[in-house]
Amino acid sequence: KAGVTQTPRYLIKTRGQQVTLSCSPISGHRSVSWYQQTPGQGLQFLFEYFSETQRNKGNFPGRFSGRQFSNSRSEMNVSTLELGDSALYLCASYLGSLGTGELFFGEGSRLTVL
Amino acid sequence: DQQVKQNSPSLSVQEGRISILNCDYTNSMFDYFLWYKKYPAEGPTFLISISSIKDKNEDGRFTVFLNKSAKHLSLHIVPSQPGDSAVYFCAASASSGAGSYQLTFGKGTKLSVIP
Numbered sequence: 001k002a003g004v005t006q007t008p009r010y011l012i013k014t015r016g017q018q019v020t021l022s023c024s025p026i027s028g029h030r031s032v033s034w035y036q037q038t039p040g041q042g043l044q045f046l047f048e049y050f051s052e053t054q055r056n057k058g059n060f061p062g063r064f065s066g067r068q069f070s071n072s073r074s075e076m077n078v079s080t081l082e083l084g085d086s087a088l089y090l091c092a093s094y095l096g097s098l099g100t101g102e103l104f105f106g107e108g109s110r111l112t113v114l
Numbered sequence: 115d116q117q118v119k120q121n122s123p124s125l126s127v128q129e130g131r132i133s134i135l136n137c138d139y140t141n142s143m144f145d146y147f148l149w150y151k152k153y154p155a156e157g158p159t160f161l162i163s164i165s166s167i168k169d170k171n172e173d174g175r176f177t178v179f180l181n182k183s184a185k186h187l188s189l190h191i192v193p194s195q196p197g198d199s200a201v202y203f204c205a206a207s208a209s210s211g212a213g214s215y216q217l218t219f220g221k222g223t224k225l226s227v228i229p
Contacts, residue, residue, distance in 0.1 A: 004157070033217070042120075042221030043158070043203060048214070055214045090157055098215035099207050100146050100165070105157030 002026065004093050004106035012112045018079040021109045025072050025093030031055075032074040033098060034066060037088040037108070046089075048098060049074055056098070078111075086113045117141045118206050120220035129229050133191040137204030137220055140185065144206035144218075149178060149189050152201045152222070161202070162189070194227045201225070 005024040013019050025032050033056075034046040045058035049068035066076040072093070078085055088110050092103035119138045127133045135149075145166040150158035164171040164178045164187070171178050177190045191198055204220040 035219070040221075043205075043219035045217060045219075048216075056210055056216055058216075092157075097213065098217040099209065100163070102148075102160045102163070103150075103158075103217075105150075105159070107155065107157050 004091060004104050006089075006091050006106035006109050008109060009107065010110045010112075012114060013081050014114050015081055015083060017081050018077060019081060019111060020075055020077045021089055021091075021111075023074045023076075023091030023093075023106060025074070025091075026104055029093035029095055029104070030072050031094050031096065031098075031101070032068060032072065033092050033094075033103070034074070034076050035090045035092070036060075037090055038086075043090065046076065050097075081113045083113050086111060116221075117144075118204055118218045118220040120202075120204055120223045122223050123221070124224040124226070126226045126228060127194045129196055129227055130193045133189075133194040133198065133225055133227065135189040135191075135202050135204075135223050135225065137187050137189075138185060139187075139206050141206070141208060141218075142185070143208040145209075146207045147178070147180060147187050148205045148207075148217075149176075150203045150205060150219075151198075152203065158203060191225075194225075196227045196229050199225055199227045 033048040035043045048056040068074045088108040094101040148163040149161040152158040201222040
């Protein structure tokens with residue numbers, strides 16, 4: 001079956017702009033979570049969605065937001081971009097919860113902020 | 115406050131030998147632990163997991179050991195193969211209430227297996 005699809009794969013923005021990233025989960029998976037990967041910090045949890053509801057949120061400023069649609073596809077948005085937002089943004093889909101579920105990651109969206 | 119620590123950013127091992135990747139955690143509420151492997155330009159892939167009620171889980175060449183008293187887990191790869199060269203992330207989950215969980219990752223260890 002098809003894996004997790006993230007779009008766009010690469011994008012370049014300038015400071016102050018906003019960006020929207022998309023994630024299509026594996027068919028049948030209703031849970032989606034987002035992570036930010038940077039060289040210095042590893043993978044940091046952004047938020048988790050289940051059945052269109054945000055189930056959990058990491059320690060990121062309000063400029064980072066997300067949503068999930070009825071077909072389980074998810075988007076995340078970053079407003080007023082800062083240089084430090086340059087990172088690989090990873091989406092994962094799974095059955096159940098983050099407690100014991102195996103996460104299936106997409107290839108990520110690489111954001112560069114100039 | 116880093117709750118999951120992988121203190122070795124990198125590790126080099128000869129092909130055929132054992133690779134041991136270590137992970138320490140501080141949150142005693144973590145009750146499930148996972149290892150993920152990541153190749154460049156790809157997303158992480160699940161490797162192996164262990165519940166806090168166990169101290170060992172084995173899957174082929176991969177074994178994870180959990181020492182709860184020391185808040186330490188390790189991943190053993192025997193024998194190591196060049197294809198194992200990747201970044202390995204340790205992750206731990208804990209309930210954040212109302213049936214939801216939060217997954218915390220370490221910063222990763224880059225394993226290089228030398229032919």
